Amino acid sequence: MKHSFPLWCCGLAFFAFQNCTQQKQETVSNLPKKLIDPANMDTTYKPGDDFFHYANGVWLKNNPVPAKETRWGSFNELIEFNAKAVKDILEGAATNTENKPGSAEKRVGDFFVSAMDSVKIDSIGNAPIKEDLARIKAIKDINGLVKEIAFQHVNGVASPLYRFGVDQDEKNTSANIAQFGQGGLTLPDRDYYLIDNARNRDIKQAYETYVQKLFTLAGTDDTETVDKFKQIWTIEKALAEAQWSRIDMRDPYRTYNKLTSTSLQKSAPQLQWIETFKWLKVPQADSVIVNNPGFFTAAAKLLKDQTIDEWKTYLQWNVLKNAAPNLSTPFVNASFAFTQALTGQKAMTPRWQRSFRIIDQSVGDLLGQLYVSKYFKPEAKKRMLELVKNLSNTYEERIKTLDWMSDTTKKKAIEKLHAFTSKIGYPDQWKSYDGLEIDREDYFGNIRRANIWDYNDMINQLGKPVDHSRWGMTPPTVNAYYNPVNNEIAFPAGILQFPFFDFSADDAVNYGGIGAVIGHEMTHGFDDQGRQYAADGNLKDWWTKEDADNFKALANKVVEQYNGYTVLDTLHVQGKLTLGENLADLGGLAMAYAAFKKTPQGQSDEKIDGFTPDQRFFLSWAQVWRMNITPETAAQLITVDPHSPADARTIGPLVNMDAWYKAFDVKPGDKLYKPENERIRVW
Structure with missing residues (x-):
């Protein structure tokens, strides 16, 4: 993530x-004999x-x-x-006992070893997310919900309800600014929720099966999983209805809305913006850019209209779906079954290939250094x-x-x-990833810690010259x-x-x-x-x-x-x-x-x-x-x-x-x- x-x-x-x-x-020597081959x-x-x-x-x-x-x-x-x-790079880095501690080779190699240790990953099952699920279960009120939403963004868990980041101000590109965007869906686009046709109905059914399977694997009683899906679908469909279409989102002027914290608080009070800014580590944000202000007004109303328990289900779902591809085999299989319904992919990508994608996403500059030194002329x-x-x-x-x-x-x-x-x-x-711990024995933890490092690196761009x-x-x-x-x-x-x-x-x-x-x-x-x-x-x-x-x-x-x-x-x-x-x-x-x-x-x-x-x-x-x-x-x-x-x-x-x-x-x-x-x- x-x-x-x-x-x-x-x-x-x-x-x-x-x-x-x-x-x-x-x-x-590996090129085709004819660059244009009849x-x-x-x-x-x-x-x-x-x-x-x-x-x-x-x-x-x-x-x-x-x-x-x-x-x-x-x-x-x-x-x-x-x-x-x-x-070859990953396997070489993983087996080289002479890699120096802290070197790119050592860190990438350890990450790859942890990713390929399926026996260890299977043995711990859903243990890496038990604390997340328990924390959400203990939430008592809207304040707890809003705090948890921010917590998931900051701590590499998931990106529930909205998209958040720091990037250049499009009307003042010499400065970085906090930015919020519509989000909160599982299916690829709002149209999957809003258009009723045979294809979307089939995908909805596959989605329901996916939700029920992951909650069951996490320990939820089978009789409760049907209601879990209904709660998630209700919230996500309402969020989809509040979203602009992808075509609307192509208009850079329409999606540039610089708002003060006061105006945000007035239009969407349930999101508790002043506290949210602190939880997201941007406490000095006197103004932010919002791509679809109406979405946040609707999301705030939804926080009030749906019960605390329904929102807790939604937040637990965000933990489950984001973690599933990197947990034990039953979770991975359930995630892939849903991918099959969406894409028609017939067989799962090999573990080594999935692993290097995660490593590239998590510590791309470390892997990039090794790659460039060996293969780029x-x-x-x-x-x-x-x-x-x-x-x-x-x-x-x-x-x-x-x-x-x-x-x-x-x-x-x-x-x-x-x-x-x-x-x-x-x-x-190159990014140095200073302070990022990569543990040869902790694949899921490596991903989470890399996500947290990435988040903090992004937040640290505020108040600094654009890099x-x-x-x-x-x-x-x-x-x-x-x-x-x-x-x-x-x-x-x-x-x-x-x-x-x-x-x-x-x-x-x-x-x-x-x-x-x-x-x-x-x-x-x-x-x-x-x-x-x-x-x-x-x-x-x-x-x-x-x-x-x-x-x-x-x-x-x-x-x-x-x-x-x-x-x-x-x-x-x-x-x-x-x-x-x-x-x-x-x-x-x-x-x-x-x-x-x-x-x-x-x-x-x-x-x-x-x-x-x-x-x-x-x-x-x-x-x-x-x-x-x-x-x-x-x-x-x-x-x-x-x-x-x-x-x-x-x-x-x-x-x-x-x-x-x-x-x-x-x-x-x-x-x-x-x-x-x-x-x-x-x-």
């Missing part, structure tokens, strides 16, 4: 179930009818979703490959900085030629582009992000490998892969959300009204385009929810192509393995997004993921690019053909 309020950042890859994973740089393609498809299957069809047939996964694609292949590389950082510079220069050129933007706004856009900072590979300064060296992802992560309040783009070491990037690859492959990733993250600075932040990271309007209206008109066309895509035959992509990522894909690929055309290969017609440079560029893009997915996960991601499905991500930008039509001779009558005057160019 991470305590900090999540960075407002846009990842390149999966929103749900994203795993922090590892990458190995010394692997040229054996993966299905040329029975016309590229102008279905480019996703044309580029990836045979690969998709030959690579079904493994039992321990919910989807399988290029990201997952890299994740799996890198996971095994990191397994400095040349990769140098080459990435060159690519970033090339993409930035291209972006500036394209801004200058926009026909829908005035010179006034263009000047501001270029100013913001020039202010971008780039983070490549890993942090310049711009901090990262929102760990070095081994296969992903990338843009953070608007720092106006920065970041590319962890984990993504700097094939199919995204490789020293041996020709420019077409690298620009169609990592070049498009760089362009994607840059474009987030100018998407429907990012464009509302200025060069200094502050949330403020730097657009003329006419230019803003022109942008919105173009963005609405992108919404309409993606609304037309479906999964499972009937579920439509939510064009508004995915708008930022779709704009980033559209702009990112266009920038990467324009930058590629400046290279010698981009200006030639020399074929490699039968493909022209332009064809290789677009095929490289397509192979990045090849993916199979379980129906359950596909349905869930339509609701919760701001990224479009893989086939839509592949095709969506291409149908707006003239060069793709020329490269694959796409003509009127082809299913993907879009008349030239309907092709969308934003950036």
Whole structure:
């Protein structure tokens, strides 16, 4: 459980179930013989009818979703490959008797030993949470409830009722401020509680089974567990009704509400804000940012309307569900059974793999140090900085030629582009985790103590200058992000490998892969959300009204385009929810192509393995997004993921690019053909 309020950042890859994973740089010999392999393609498809299957069809047939996964694609292949590389690091650290006390090797190794000791974990059963459950059982009044809610946040137990953290003030990015957000649900989104359909009813039934099973394992009489679920569902459904939708939450102005402690106390008195601030270790908080004030008013009323015993059940449930994946086998199995209902995953992820994910989440900078020293080459950082510079220069050129933007706004856009900072590979300064005890015999305690350390580290940022060296992802992560309040783009070491990037690859492959990733993250600075932040990271309007209206008109066309895509035959992509990522894909690929055309290969017609440079560029893009997915996960991601499905991500930008039509001779009558005057160019 991470305590900090999540960075407002846009990842390149999966929103749900994203795993922090590892990458190995010394692997040229393991690369496919052909960087663009015709054996993966299905040329029975016309590229102008279905480019996703044309580029990836045979690969998709030959690579079904493994039992321990919910989807399988290029990201997952890299994740799996890198996971095994990191397994070597963990096993080596665990068995090396010469590790110095306090060293990264010793601490990571001890954590891994504790995580892999299933015999010890099973022998103690639910002992690690008995004190939590007993403490909650002893609560007598609302004051006790509110204190317990704060206690769980502070002490690494759970995050009940609301989200809390410390992050930069979006209208004063030089300062950190306490922030509160709507929360309190178990299911992935409010729609699971509010929309009555067959899929949601099945998930509700699985949820009820899960609740009853965990309470039974914790010692509750079977006859009481039915009522326990009803109490939890009543509270969570009421919280869901008070939440804004994910689309509403994309509006940075709507979700920026700076309130004084006095106004909070007046609007939601049952939450006892003055005391809550003290319990959360922010006693000097004269003002905070709240993303949905109405949610807290409703939550306060709910504290009064539901009985103390019902709230105690809810708080005990938060302990149980957060602890279950890291307790004894019966708890882990119950947790996985619920995951199966949500995602369609058929087999549990191996213990070693689950363990390194926990370690990466808990002490990512310790593991990151070991990973970088063994697998990350400095040349990769140098080459990435060159690519970033090339993409930035291209972006500036394209801004200058926009026909829908005035010179006034263009000047501001270029100013913001020039202010971008780039983070490549890993942090310049590592977290030391001073004071964090890692016990070779205490897995659950290690997790809790790491959560507490993380919480205190976050709280300690209040009143201090903003630390711009901090990262929102760990070095081994296969992903990338843009953070608007720092106006920065970041590319962890984990993504700097094939199919995204490789020293041996020709420019077409690298620009169609990592070049498009760089362009994607840059474009987030100018998407429907990012464009509302200025060069200094502050949330403020730097657009003329006419230019803003022109942008919105173009963005609405992108919404309409993606609304037309479906999964499972009937579920439509939510064009508004995915708008930022779709704009980033559209702009990112266009920038990467324009930058590629400046290279010698981009200006030639020399074929490699039968493909022209332009064809290789677009095929490289397509192979990045090849993916199979379980129906359950596909349905869930339509609701919760701001990224479009893989086939839509592949095709969506291409149908707006003239060069793709020329490269694959796409003509009127082809299913993907879009008349030239309907092709969308934003950036």
